[in-house]
Amino acid sequence: MRWRVAGRLVAGAVVLGLLAFGFRELVSARGFQLFGDLTERVETSEKVVALTFDDGPHPASTAEVLDVLREKRVPGTFFLIGRDLAAHPELGRRIAGEGHEIGNHTYSHERMVFVTPGFVAGEIERTDSLIRATGFRGEITVRPPHGKKFLALPHYLAEHHRRTITWDVEPNSSAAVDADPARIVEHVVRHVRPGSIVLLHPHYPSGRNSRDSLGPMIDRLRDQGYRFTTVSGLG
Numbered sequence: 708m709r710w711r712v713a714g715r716l717v718a719g720a721v722v723l724g725l726l727a728f729g730f731r732e733l734v735s736a737r738g739f740q741l742f743g744d745l746t747e748r749v750e751t752s753e754k755v756v757a758l759t760f761d762d763g764p765h766p767a768s769t770a771e772v773l774d775v776l777r778e779k780r781v782p783g784t785f786f787l788i789g790r791d792l793a794a795h796p797e798l799g800r801r802i803a804g805e806g807h808e809i810g811n812h813t814y815s816h817e818r819m820v821f822v823t824p825g826f827v828a829g830e831i832e833r834t835d836s837l838i839r840a841t842g843f844r845g846e847i848t849v850r851p852p853h854g855k856k857f858l859a860l861p862h863y864l865a866e867h868h869r870r871t872i873t874w875d876v877e878p879n880s881s882a883a884v885d886a887d888p889a890r891i892v893e894h895v896v897r898h899v900r901p902g903s904i905v906l907l908h909p910h911y912p913s914g915r916n917s918r919d920s921l922g923p924m925i926d927r928l929r930d931q932g933y934r935f936t937t938v939s940g941l942g
């Protein structure tokens with residue numbers, strides 16, 4: 708019932724949104740959604756940056772990422788897929804146990820466009836339970852899969868006072884950049900600003916170049932005076 712009323716209330720906003728942004732831009736926009744709190748970067752003058760890792764956990768990649776972060780003493784934020792976490796709970800426990808932050812990247816990693824409120828609730832709540840089972844006790848922020856969100860997901864998140872986290876630096880989105888670890892490092896160093904949220908896809912075999920870029924990226928950012936924090940640590 709509540710959903711139906713809310714649906715009518717936002718109908719006007721949806722129409723305006725479609726006109727102003729075009730549908731694709733609206734569902735994919737990093738810095739805009741119809742409801743709730745969305746963060747793509749935090750406004751600060753401090754040289755602080757959050758490295759965020761999407762997808763997984765996965766046995767072919769997660770341990771390697773964690774080893775680099777441990778060696779460099781850098782806290783990261785892992786937006787995990789519930790289905791992957793259910794398959795590899797020991798990796799989730801290691802992430803939490805080493806002091807990293809865990810965010811919710813939905814259970815199935817479906818595109819959250821034209822999905823029902825019930826589907827969204829299941830996707831978020833099943834994944835929350837799995838994240839709590841790792842031992843992680845902090846705020847669980849949410850990152851929509853593929854950055855896509857429309858109506859049901861942002862509505863649910865706003866109702867439940869959950870923060871949506873996107874990013875302002877995304878080296879993997881350019882095929883030319885993603886093809887070479889050195890170019891990934893260059894892209895990140897060139898685009899990071901105080902308060903930036905960097906999106907990396909280091910998991911699975913396809914994340915090889917991102918994994919190789921991680922150590923040098925941390926060193927270069929440190930050389931420039933940056934320190935590292937989690938998404939929640941940004942404020």
Ligand SMILES: [Zn+2]
Binds near residue numbers: 812816
């Ligand atoms: Zn993803």
